[in-house]
Amino acid sequence: MRVRIDxxxxxxxxxxxxVCPEVFEYDDAQTEVRLLQEMVSDDLRDKVIRAAEECDTGAIVLED
Ligand code: SF4
Known part of the structure; x- marks a missing residue:
């Protein structure tokens, strides 16, 4: 699964x-969230899906 941020x-x-600090990190210098990995490993799949579900604006885009 691939993840990106809109x-x-x-x-x-x-x-x-x-929700998932293994994949999403807040970059204080850029004052934005950045991805630590774009191709999500299987063990983190459920956490990334939950992060996307809890993102109020739908900014987390998942692609299989
Ligand atoms: S809007 Fe969504 S992608 Fe942006 S920081 Fe919040 S949860 Fe993360």
Whole structure:
């Protein structure tokens, strides 16, 4: 599964970083969330899906 962030929708609340810090990291310098990996490993799949579900703006895009 591939993950990306639609920065036009992201409001930068960092919720995804709380749910899945292995994949999403808040970059203080850039004041935006960045991805630590784009191709999600199987063991993190469920956490990334949950992060996407909890993203209020739908900014997390998942592609199989
Ligand atoms: S949860 Fe969604 S809106 Fe919030 S920082 Fe993450 S990608 Fe952006």
């Amino acid at each position: 920065y036009a929708l992201c409001m930068g609340d960092g919720r995804c970083c709380e």
